Amino acid sequence: MxxxxxxxCGDLKYEIANEPAMTGVCHCKNCQRQAGSxxxxLAGVPKEDFTFTAGEPTLYADSDTNSGNTVExxxxxxxxxxxxxAIPGQPDTYFLKTGTMDDTSSFQPMFNVWCDTKQNWVKLDEGVPAMAKQS
Ligand SMILES: [Zn+2]
Ligand SMILES: [Zn+2]
Structure with missing residues (x-):
């Protein structure tokens, strides 16, 4: 399904053909700033599975990152x-911000990354692998 x-606002609407195979949480400072949270x-979605059904997104090329990569x-x-x-190391994958999905009930993170900059109040699930940096 x-x-x-x-x-x-609903200007952008999307559809993903298949259930994402990879899910995770990123605690990097840039994600905190972008999300305001x-x-x-995140869910890794193969590019060919992802379609905008309404609207066109705006791009911010984020070059001031911990990894040194430019994150689109x-x-x-x-x-x-x-x-x-989108990151240059994985050109065939989009990292979807899963809070934008209509139904988030199936989201279950498989790992945490950039835990070095995790906010102090956030308690990680012990059953979920946590990496200090990327992987
Ligand atoms: Zn909008
Ligand atoms: Zn991040």
Missing amino acids: AITGQCL AFST RYFCGRCGSPIYS
Whole structure:
């Protein structure tokens, strides 16, 4: 069954053909700033599975990152909701911000990354692998 989602204002709507195989939480400072929150919840989606059914995202090329890679952050130019990020090391994958999915009930993170910059109040699930940096 296709997964659907949208930004806050609804200008951007998307569809994903298959259930994402990889899910995680990123605690890097840049994700905190972009989300205006404690972390990003992410799902790795093959590019060919992802389609915008409405609208075109705006790109922010984020080059001031811990990894040194330029992260392409795509968001709604009207309401600001982040939709997905793309990194040069994995050109065939979009890292979807899973809070934008219509139904988040199946989301279950498989790992935590950049825990070095995790906010102090956040308690990690002991059953979920946590990496200080990327992997
Ligand atoms: Zn929007
Ligand atoms: Zn991050």
